[in-house]
Amino acid sequence: MLTIRRDLVDAMVAHARRDHPDEACGVIAGPDGSDRPERFIPMLNAARSPTFYEFDSADLLRLYREMDANDEVPVVIYHSHTATEAYPSRTDAKIAAEPFAHYVLVSTRDPHQHELRSFRIVDGAITEEPVEVVESYRFAHTGPDDVPEA
Template identity: 70%
Template sequence: MLRLDQATYDAIVAHAKRDHPDEACGIVAGPEGSDAATRHVPMINAAGSPTFYEFDSSELLALYKEMWAKDEEPVVIYHSHTATEAYPSRTDIGLANEPGAHYVLVSTREHGNSDGPVEFRSYRIIDGDVTEEPVEVVEQLTESA
């Protein structure tokens, strides 16, 4: 199960809506080994595409160096789909190389960057095997939550 605080959930959704009609992408980092998604980092979609996302390699390298220095890891890796459901494409599955991460997809296909709900789903992707998991949004993360 993926557990997110409301502020992080809202920030991911806002990023997906803001970048629509292009796909948005980003990471939520957390303390190594904790599975606590605590630090939202919106990234640039270097592809600038409505059908594909690509992390900017220099931005991603800088983020990984920062995470290593802070004993963090990517807890959530997210991107948006602008015209299709929030389910990993074959390309998304091929790019999933963090077996411990939650892969979040946000579909903005229904309302774009206008007000209205989005489809927000999380998956574990390990060796090409996709498993959907529940998402729980809480007011704020605590040690026991």
Template identity: 55%
Template structure:
């Protein structure tokens, strides 16, 4: 299960809609063993409508910042602009960390974005419950 605040969920949707029709991407960080609490939007270096790729320099800088802050990436997110919120073959191929939540925001219908979360382990996709709450994460 992935528990997110309304603030984080809304920020992801705003990020996805702002970049539509190009896929948006980023992460949500938090302390190890804690809850995801901070959204970090990243640039889609592929600048494509059907793919995303973190810019390697930006990613290195963000990972260094996470280390300095004592945080880790809990959620990696991106948008799908022309398909539903379900991992593509590329999404599965690039999913490297079984502990990470992989969240997809579909902006196929910008009036009603769809958000779903998955675990991807050894090529196997498992959807997990996504709970968006006013309660602050613990």
């Protein structure tokens, strides 16, 4: 199950719409061990392609150094499919190399209604998971900030 704030979902969809018909991609980082996506990081698609995405290699190094320094991990890795469904392709499954990340796919093939789904990809095996969209993590039982306001 992926539990994610609505504003982060909106940010992924907006990025996917903005880069359409090319694929958009990015990361939502969160504290190591929390499984809680918090910091939205849109990335450039170095391939600038409607059928392929790849983080630029220098950007990738900077991103991972920054996350390391912050004790963050890539909780969500997202990208868009612009003419097909929001389901990982064989290429997606083959290249996926973060077994603890939620791989979020956004399809923008319908100009009016996006599709957003989440998957685990481990050793090339794809498992879909439910997505729970919340207004805030405060009441979503996601960890240390799960405390009602005083």
